[in-house]
Amino acid sequence: MTSSVPAVDTVTAQGGTPWAVLLDLDGTLVDTEGLWWAAESEVFAALGHVLDEAHRAVVVGGPMARSIGHLIEATGVRATLGELSAAVNSTFERLLERAGAPLMPGALRLLGDLTAHGVPTALVSASHRRTIDAMLRTLGREHFAFTLAGDEIARTKPHPDPYLLAAARLGADPAHCVVVEDTATGVASAEAAGCQVVAVPSVVPIPPAPGRTVVRSLEELTVPFLRAVNTRLH
Template identity: 60%
Template sequence: MTSTVPAPGSLPQALGSARATEIPTAQNSGSALQAVLLDMDGTLVDTEGFWWDVEVEVFARLGHALDDSWRHVVVGGPMTRSAGFLIEATGADIDLAELTVLLNQGFEERIADALPLMPGAARLLAELSEYAVPTALVSASHRRIIDRVLGSLGSHHFGLSVAGDEVRRTKPHPDPYLVAAAGLGVDPTRCAVVEDTATGVAAAEAAGCHVVAVPSVAPIAPAERRTVVSSLEAVDLAFLRGLMPTS
C-alpha cells in the first residue's frame, strides 16, 4: 500500500509530491552513497519502443504517419512535450489532453501482455534491497503508468516513486530528482542516478546527482560526474559506491 509523502519544508512545495512505500530509508553508513534514484522506461523496463509503437498507432488512426527521425525527439521526455511535438509536427486535429489519454491507454494495453525487464535490472534491484540502500523510482511517465509497472517490478524495492504528472516541471528539469532526494531525506549530491536518455541525464545533473547513463535509443557521451555503460549488467552496488568522492 502506498501513501503520498510531501516534500520537506526545505524544498518548495511547488515541486510536487512523491509516492512512498514502506522500506528502510536509513543512509548506508559504510559509504558516501546515500541513495540510488532510478529512471523507469528504457532503464529498468524495456518499454521505450512500446511508447513509440503506441504513438505510431494512435496517429495512424488519426490519419498521420510519423517520421522515424522524430523518435529521438520524443524519447525520454514528459508526455506533454512529446505529445505536443507530434501534434504540431503532424497537424493532427486532436488536443493535448485527449491525445495524452489515448497514449496512456495504448501503453497500458501493451504492458498488460508483457513487461520485459532490461538485462541486469532484477539483480540490481534485489541487491539494493538486500543492503537496504534507499532507492526511488523517478519517471516522466504518469502515476497511472508507474503504478502498473511497479506491480511487475515490485514496489517493495522502492522507498518512493515520483511521477511526471506529480511535479510542476518534469525532466529535463531537476525537480523530480530533487523531490526524490528530499523524500528520502538525502543529499542529491550523494545520490547515484541511473538514466537512459539525454533528457533524464540533464535532469539528474541539474539536481547535482552523479549519473550512470545506459543509452537506450540515442548515444550519450561521458562527462564529469557522468559514467556511460552499455548495460545495467555492468552496474552493481560496489560500482555505484565507487562514483562517490572519498573526501
C-alpha cells in the same frame, strides 16, 4: 533475492554522509521505449498521420506533454494535447497488458542487490502514476522507498525538480545521489539537480562527461560500483 556482494556499510557515503540511488523507469529498468513509440504511432495513424522514425529520438525519455506536443507540431494533427495524451496512455497500457513489462537485462538483480544492502532507493519517472503502478507489478514495489510519477509534480524532466524532490524525501544530499538514466532528458534533469549520473543509453547515445559514467548495460552495475561512483567524486 539474495546478493553475492557482502553487505558492508553501504548506506553512508564517505565521511558518513547518507547516499541513495535514484532510478529512472522507461528504458532504464523496463524495456518500454519501443512500446511507447508503438502507442504513439498507432494513435497518430488512426488520425491519418504516419510518424517519421526521425521523431523517435526527439520524444524518447521526455514527459508526455513535450512528446505529444512535438508530434502535434510535426504532423499538424487536429486534436488537443489532452485528447492525444489520454489516447496514447490508454494504447500503451493495452500494449503493456498484452506484452507484459519486459525488463532490461540485470534490472531485477540490481534491485535485489540494492534492497539486500539496505541502500535507500527511489523510482523517479516522467510516466504517469497509473502507468508506473502497472509496471511495478513486475518490478516489485518493495524495492523502492517510494516512487515519483511525472503527473505528481508541476515540472518533470528535464527540469531538476523530480530528482531534487526525491533526494529530499530520502533525506540525502543530491550530490550524494547516484542516478541511473537512459536518455539525455533524464540525464539533464539529474545533472541539473546536482546528482551523479550513470547513463545506460537506450535509443540515443549519451557521451561521457564530468560527473557522468556511461555503461552499456545494467548488468555492469553493482552496489560497490555505484558506491564507488558516489565516493570518488567527493
